[in-house]
Amino acid sequence: MSLQSVREFFASRRLDLPIIELETSTATVALAAEAHGVEPGRIAKTLAFRLGDQRVILLVARGDARIDNSKFKQSFGKGRMLPAEEVEALTGHPVGGVCPFGLATALPVYLDRSLQDFDEVLPAAGAVHSAIRIATSQLAALFDQQWVDVCQALPA
Numbered sequence: 001m002s003l004q005s006v007r008e009f010f011a012s013r014r015l016d017l018p019i020i021e022l023e024t025s026t027a028t029v030a031l032a033a034e035a036h037g038v039e040p041g042r043i044a045k046t047l048a049f050r051l052g053d054q055r056v057i058l059l060v061a062r063g064d065a066r067i068d069n070s071k072f073k074q075s076f077g078k079g080r081m082l083p084a085e086e087v088e089a090l091t092g093h094p095v096g097g098v099c100p101f102g103l104a105t106a107l108p109v110y111l112d113r114s115l116q117d118f119d120e121v122l123p124a125a126g127a128v129h130s131a132i133r134i135a136t137s138q139l140a141a142l143f144d145q146q147w148v149d150v151c152q153a154l155p156a
Contacts, residue, residue: 027096
C-alpha cells in the first residue's frame with residue numbers, strides 16, 4: 001500500500017522517478033547509505049514532529065544531520081518527535097520507509113538547509129527497502145521551497 005501511494009503521488013504529478021527496491025533493508029541511514037553506495041549525508045531522512053497540541057509537520061534532512069533544539073524552537077516553537085505508531089498512522093509509511101510522498105494525511109513538509117550540500121539525495125519511498133534518487137532542486141520544487149535551518153552544522 002505504501003509503495004503504491006508513492007507511485008500514485010509521482011504519477012499524479014507526471015514525475016518520472018523510478019523507485020529503487022532492494023532485497024536488503026534500508027530502514028536506517030547507515031543501512032541505506034551502504035546499500036546505495038553513498039555517504040550517509042545523501043540519505044534524506046524524513047522526521048515527524050508534533051508542534052504544540054495539534055499541528056504535525058514533516059522535516060526532511062540529510063541523513064547524518066542532528067536537530068538543533070534552539071534552531072528548531074526559533075523556527076517552529078516547541079515540538080516533539082512522534083512515536084513510530086503515530087508516524088505510520090499519519091503518513092501511511094512504516095518507520096524506515098517514511099518519506100514526504102504519497103502521504104495518508106496531508107502534512108506540511110519542510111526541507112532542512114543541510115540537504116543543499118548535495119545536488120542529489122535519496123529519500124525512502126514508502127517501504128523499508130525502497131528509495132528514489134532525486135535532485136535536491138526538484139525535491140524543493142515539489143514542496144514549494146519550504147526551506148528551514150533547524151539542524152546542527154556538521155563538523156568539516
